Amino acid sequence: LDYLIVDLPPGTGDAALTLAQTIPLSGVVIVTTPQDAALSIATKALAMFKKLDVPIIGIIENMSGFACPHCGKVTEVFGRGGGKKASEALGENYIGDIPLDVDIRVRSDMGTPVVVAYPNSPSAESFNRLARVAAGKVSVLTHTKPAP
Ligand SMILES: [Zn+2]
Numbered sequence: 001l002d003y004l005i006v007d008l009p010p011g012t013g014d015a016a017l018t019l020a021q022t023i024p025l026s027g028v029v030i031v032t033t034p035q036d037a038a039l040s041i042a043t044k045a046l047a048m049f050k051k052l053d054v055p056i057i058g059i060i061e062n063m064s065g066f067a068c069p070h071c072g073k074v075t076e077v078f079g080r081g082g083g084k085k086a087s088e089a090l091g092e093n094y095i096g097d098i099p100l101d102v103d104i105r106v107r108s109d110m111g112t113p114v115v116v117a118y119p120n121s122p123s124a125e126s127f128n129r130l131a132r133v134a135a136g137k138v139s140v141l142t143h144t145k146p147a148p
Contacts, residue, residue, distance in 0.1 A: 038082030
């Protein structure tokens with residue numbers, strides 16, 4: 001096993017707290033939304049993980065723009081830039097964004113992620129870029145962090 005990724009429910013509830021207190025985490029990625037509310041969401045999550053001494057890998061903006069499956073036109077349903085603004089305000093690494101794409105949901109439900117089903121799609125490129133950045137940061141954190 002190279003990476004164990006745990007997808008936590010939104011917020012700073014018991015699941016996140018228990019996980020951080022139970023197993024040594026290499027780091028945490030905060031997934032936020034394009035709205036301005038992104039900053040308050042990211043701020044709360046960051047404060048909790050920092051208090052628990054969990055390194056912050058960075059911030060990702062999810063649901064960032066909807067590409068119409070019919071004509072390809074991008075509509076920013078929830079606005080854009082909340083993740084980047086939150087990253088800058090909090091002095092954290094901005095990893096990138098994931099578009100609002102029906103193929104992500106459809107392919108995930110079918111058991112074939114969009115990165116496998118449509119490897120050259122913008123969504124697949126987003127996921128691959130995020131994975132590269134996060135893996136690179138985890139690698140650096142692992143080599144600079146003293147062993148527990
Ligand atoms: Zn359209």
